[in-house]
Amino acid sequence: MSGDLGPRVVIAAALELLDSIPELQLILVGDQGQLEPLLALAQISPDRLRIHHAPDRVSMDDEPLSALRHKKTSSMWVALELVRDDQAQACVSAGNTGALMAMSRHLIKTLPGIDRPAICKSMPVAEGRSLMLDLGANLECTPEQLQQFAHMGSVLARATGDTQPKVALLNIGIEENKGTEVLQAAHRLLREDQRLNYVGFIEASDILAGRVQVIVCDGFSGNVALKASEGVARLIRQKMREAFQRSFWRKLLAVCASPVLRQLSVELNPAAYNGASFLGLHKIVVKSHGSADQRAFAQALRVAIEQVSQKIPERIAAQL
Amino acid sequence: MSGDLGPRVVIAAALELLDSIPELQLILVGDQGQLEPLLALAQISPDRLRIHHAPDRVSMDDEPLSALRHKKTSSMWVALELVRDDQAQACVSAGNTGALMAMSRHLIKTLPGIDRPAICKSMPVAEGRSLMLDLGANLECTPEQLQQFAHMGSVLARATGDTQPKVALLNIGIEENKGTEVLQAAHRLLREDQRLNYVGFIEASDILAGRVQVIVCDGFSGNVALKASEGVARLIRQKMREAFQRSFWRKLLAVCASPVLRQLSVELNPAAYNGASFLGLHKIVVKSHGSADQRAFAQALRVAIEQVSQKIPERIAAQL
Numbered sequence: 001m002s003g004d005l006g007p008r009v010v011i012a013a014a015l016e017l018l019d020s021i022p023e024l025q026l027i028l029v030g031d032q033g034q035l036e037p038l039l040a041l042a043q044i045s046p047d048r049l050r051i052h053h054a055p056d057r058v059s060m061d062d063e064p065l066s067a068l069r070h071k072k073t074s075s076m077w078v079a080l081e082l083v084r085d086d087q088a089q090a091c092v093s094a095g096n097t098g099a100l101m102a103m104s105r106h107l108i109k110t111l112p113g114i115d116r117p118a119i120c121k122s123m124p125v126a127e128g129r130s131l132m133l134d135l136g137a138n139l140e141c142t143p144e145q146l147q148q149f150a151h152m153g154s155v156l157a158r159a160t161g162d163t164q165p166k167v168a169l170l171n172i173g174i175e176e177n178k179g180t181e182v183l184q185a186a187h188r189l190l191r192e193d194q195r196l197n198y199v200g201f202i203e204a205s206d207i208l209a210g211r212v213q214v215i216v217c218d219g220f221s222g223n224v225a226l227k228a229s230e231g232v233a234r235l236i237r238q239k240m241r242e243a244f245q246r247s248f249w250r251k252l253l254a255v256c257a258s259p260v261l262r263q264l265s266v267e268l269n270p271a272a273y274n275g276a277s278f279l280g281l282h283k284i285v286v287k288s289h290g291s292a293d294q295r296a297f298a299q300a301l302r303v304a305i306e307q308v309s310q311k312i313p314e315r316i317a318a319q320l
Numbered sequence: 321m322s323g324d325l326g327p328r329v330v331i332a333a334a335l336e337l338l339d340s341i342p343e344l345q346l347i348l349v350g351d352q353g354q355l356e357p358l359l360a361l362a363q364i365s366p367d368r369l370r371i372h373h374a375p376d377r378v379s380m381d382d383e384p385l386s387a388l389r390h391k392k393t394s395s396m397w398v399a400l401e402l403v404r405d406d407q408a409q410a411c412v413s414a415g416n417t418g419a420l421m422a423m424s425r426h427l428i429k430t431l432p433g434i435d436r437p438a439i440c441k442s443m444p445v446a447e448g449r450s451l452m453l454d455l456g457a458n459l460e461c462t463p464e465q466l467q468q469f470a471h472m473g474s475v476l477a478r479a480t481g482d483t484q485p486k487v488a489l490l491n492i493g494i495e496e497n498k499g500t501e502v503l504q505a506a507h508r509l510l511r512e513d514q515r516l517n518y519v520g521f522i523e524a525s526d527i528l529a530g531r532v533q534v535i536v537c538d539g540f541s542g543n544v545a546l547k548a549s550e551g552v553a554r555l556i557r558q559k560m561r562e563a564f565q566r567s568f569w570r571k572l573l574a575v576c577a578s579p580v581l582r583q584l585s586v587e588l589n590p591a592a593y594n595g596a597s598f599l600g601l602h603k604i605v606v607k608s609h610g611s612a613d614q615r616a617f618a619q620a621l622r623v624a625i626e627q628v629s630q631k632i633p634e635r636i637a638a639q640l
Contacts, residue, residue, distance in 0.1 A: 063497065126555055136492055139500050172456055172543040177383070180459050180540065204547035208555045220500065221544050223492040227524035228545040232552040235446055235528045 001030040001057045001075045002095030004291045010094070011038050013297040017305070018048055024305065027052050027088055029079040054078040058095050060290070064102035076100060080107045083283045090284035090304040092275075094297065097287055101137055101278060108281045111313060113320030115142075117280035118149045119219070119287070120156065121226070122273050122303075125210035131157055132170075132207065134219040135226055135276060141218040143185035148320070150196055152279040153214035155319050159310035165213035168202035170221055175201075186216075195319070204228075272296075275303030282313055321350040321377045321395045322415030324611045330414070331358050333618040337625070338368055344625065347372050347408055349399040374398040378415050380610070384422035396420060400427045403603045410604035410624040412595075414617065417607055421457055424598055424605045431633060433640030435462075437600035438469045439539070439607070440476065441546070442593050442623075445530035451477055452490075452527065454539040455546055455596060461538040463505035468640070470516055472599040473534035475639050479630035485533035488522035490541055495521075506536075515639070524548075592616075595623030602633055 003009055007030060014026050025048050028035055032053040039051070054075040058067050071077055076095050082088045084107045093100050101117065110117055120133035133149050134141070141149075150167045157165035169186055171179040176187070178201065190198040202212055204225045217225070245251060274296035278285040284307045288300035323329055327350060334346050345368050348355055352373040359371070374395040378387050391397055396415055402408045404427045413420050421437065430437055440453035453469050454461070461469075470487045477485035489506055491499040496507070498521065510518040522532055524545045537545070565571060594616035598605040604627045608620035 061495070124555075126558065139492065170544065172459065172540055172547075175381070204544040205551035205554070207548060208551050220492055221541065224490065224524040224541050224545050225548040227492075228527060228548040229552045231525035231528050232549045233556065234525070235444075236553065236556055238446065 001034075001054075002060070002093060002290065003288070003297070005293060007035055007038060009292065009294050009297050011035075011042070012294040013301055014049060015042055015044065016294065016298050017301050018044060021305065024048070026050075027079075027082060029054050029082065030057070030075040031055065052078065052082065058099045060096055062096055062099055064096075064098040067096065067099035068102050068106060071099070071103075077103055077107070080104060080285070083285070084108050089308045090286065092286045092288060092297075092300050092304045094288040094290050094292055094300075097136070100285065100287055104278055104281055104285045108283045108285065110280050111282055111317050111320070114148050114152070114280040114316070115145050117278045118152060119222075119276050120153060120279045121276045123208055123215070124273050125208050127210040128213065129157075129160070129162070130207070130210055130213055130215060132215040132217065132222055132226070133279060134217065134222050136219045136223040137278070138219040140220065141182065143182055143189050146182070146186040146216050146218070147189045147193065148280070149216045150190055150193075150198070150214065151319050152316050153216060154196060155315045156277070156279065156307075156312060157213045159312060159315055160306065162213045164197045166199045166211070167196050167214040167216060168199050168212040170204060170207075170215055170217035170225065171201035172203065173201065174203060182218075272299060275300035277303060277307060277312075279312070279316065284308060284312065321354075321374075322380070322413060322610065323608070323617070325613060327355055327358060329612065329614050329617050331355075331362070332614040333621055334369060335362055335364065336614065336618050337621050338364060341625065344368070346370075347399075347402060349374050349402065350377070350395040351375065372398065372402065378419045380416050382416055382419055384416075384418040387416065387419035388422050388426055391419070391423075397423055397427070400424060400605070403605070404428050409628045410606065412606045412608060412617075412620050412624045414608040414610050414612055414620075417456070420605065420607055421598060424601055428601045428603045428605065430600050431602055431637050431640070433637070434468050434472070434600040435465050437598045438472060439542075439596050440473060440599045441596045443528060443535070444593050445528050447530040448533065449477070449480070449482070450527070450530055450533055450535060452535040452537070452542055452546070453599060454537065454542050456539045456543040457598070458539040460540065461502065463502055463509050466502070466506040466536050466538070467509045467513065468600070469536045470510055470513075470518070470534065471639050472636050473536060474516060475635045476597070476599065476627075476632060477533045479632060479635055480626065482533045484517045486519045486531070487516050487534040487536060488519050488532040490524060490527070490535055490537035490545065491521035492523065493521065494523060502538075510536075592619060595620035597623060597627060597632075599632070599636065604628055604632060 029052045035051045056074040058071050058074045058076045079091045080103050083091045116138050118134035119137045123130040123132050131153050133153050154165050274289050274292050276287045286300050286304040288297050349372045355371045376394040378391050378394045378396045399411045400423050403411045436458050438454035439457045443450040443452050451473050453473050474485050594609050594612050596607045606620050606624040608617050
């Protein structure tokens with residue numbers, strides 16, 4: 001029921017994926033009164049797509065602890081219960097991140113060996129694929145928690161194609177003596193850990209270079225790196241639009257250049273990377289960006305589907 | 321003597337500014353044997369530009385404490401001594417940042433009321449002007465240190481044109497309850513501080529929006545935000561080059577579009593923002609990026625010149 005664009009986006013994305021993935025089944029959790037009319041024209045069998053009613057919803061400004069206490073009939077809570085009770089294998093939500101994490105930890109709980117789940121996303125890298133975690137669930141971390149993130153990220157990277165994913169710790173320099181005491185201690189832990197392909201520190205300017213497959217950081221730094229990147233991309237897009245609008249000649253140029261610019265836009269489009277996983281829980285929970293359109297939400301669904309296919313929670317449990 | 325491109329860049333930038341600023345006088349500190357030949361053809365009077373010999377130099381991998389002990393005849397040390405002894409009003413260096421900060425704190429010392437100096441830079445914002453500090457000198461900060469940064473940034477912003485600069489704390493969300501305990505405490509301190517125009521938290525995605533004139537953060541977060549931004553800009557430039565090279569038609573398009581692309585390149589060019597100030601010292605010290613070309617190094621010189629004109633250290637001392 002969340003997301004700036006409301007349930008229509010979710011439903012459109014759902015129908016798109018049901019069409020391309022025959023074995024997929026989806027449950028839409030939310031206000032039956034609002035959802036039923038939106039499904040009325042969809043030619044889809046109820047055993048592939050059904051509505052599970054939930055009368056309440058978490059709002060974007062609900063405090064996590066408050067949501068835990070007062071939103072037990074919200075679509076978010078009910079959806080997570082369905083996952084806890086194995087009526088679904090994953091939950092995807094565009095709603096309040098803090099509430100989603102608090103409810104997930106409460107209802108679905110964390111795997112043994114994991115202190116706290118981390119929020120993990122794919123980064124739009126120059127080559128290959130890179131994952132980064134934590135992106136905001138744990139603002140300050142112990143060295144052991146950073147080590148757990150390294151393992152979870154490696155498991156996900158291996159399950160999705162990288163045989164010996166390189167792991168690096170986000171730092172303000174690559175030299176061994178750089179960074180806080182926690183980073184120094186984490187560096188020593190990871191260096192000794194034979195199960196990890198740890199390559200040392202990485203600076204934030206190299207996150208998108210694609211030379212490292214798993215980038216580990218505390219949630220504050222990860223969130224700052226991610227949002228700073230989004231801010232720059234947004235500014236550049238704005239400047240490009242302005243630059244190409246400044247005169248008739250330029251607008252003409254923009255028309256000619258549009259296939260190129262559009263391709264760029266696709267390659268750098270955050271929507272293609274929508275879908276942040278809560279790694280470390282017993283079951284799969286994926287958070288979509290609140291402003292996601294159909295394409296972006298469909299991507300978040302794909303992230304969840306891939307993790308279901310690859311049995312990510314079981315693999316993480318086996319690793320630790 | 322530092323910088324990837326060596327003394328030629330510094331000298332070229334020096335000559336450029338001596339030409340446009342009649343009251344400017346510069347001292348080049350370094351190896352006389354290397355510098356004299358480079359100045360041979362320059363038509364400039366020695367009372368405007370002279371060489372001060374220093375036999376040694378700090379290397380890029382020197383540890384700060386080691387440099388303090390063993391590099392007392394380096395150009396960096398000697399230049400800072402000249403500033404300390406009022407033979408110069410500012411020092412600009414492209415060398416080892418850690419060593420420059422350690423030597424500055426040792427030789428020039430910090431102003432009363434300031435625990436530790438902060439590294440501060442202008443950000444390439446959509447509108448107006450924004451300063452951000454700390455960018456790496458102090459990895460973890462107390463709330464009081466963040467408050468001092470807020471004051472130093474405000475002083476610099478006011479001296480360079482903003483009458484009531486808005487100050488914000490970098491955080492992972494704008495809601496009052498977001499962030500670490502240190503940020504919460506800093507928030508309360510700044511909110512009570514009548515001398516500051518404190519507007520609350522700011523997310524990293526809004527650093528370049530230009531709505532806030534002073535962005536305050538600990539050195540780790542600031543460094544991550546800055547470097548992440550640089551990484552994205554670099555990736556986008558690379559992708560644009562690739563996109564426009566893919567075929568003959570596209571190369572032709574690139575030629576037509578080149579004035580537009582070049583203008584964009586100028587607007588977003590980090591060189592235009594080169595020059596990080598060490599705020600909080602008794603005298604002015606500015607750090608240039610190591611890879612600076614003439615244009616960028618000239619910008620770093622201008623940053624120092626502006627702070628000398630505006631008597632920034634005296635204003636900071638008066639504020640606290």
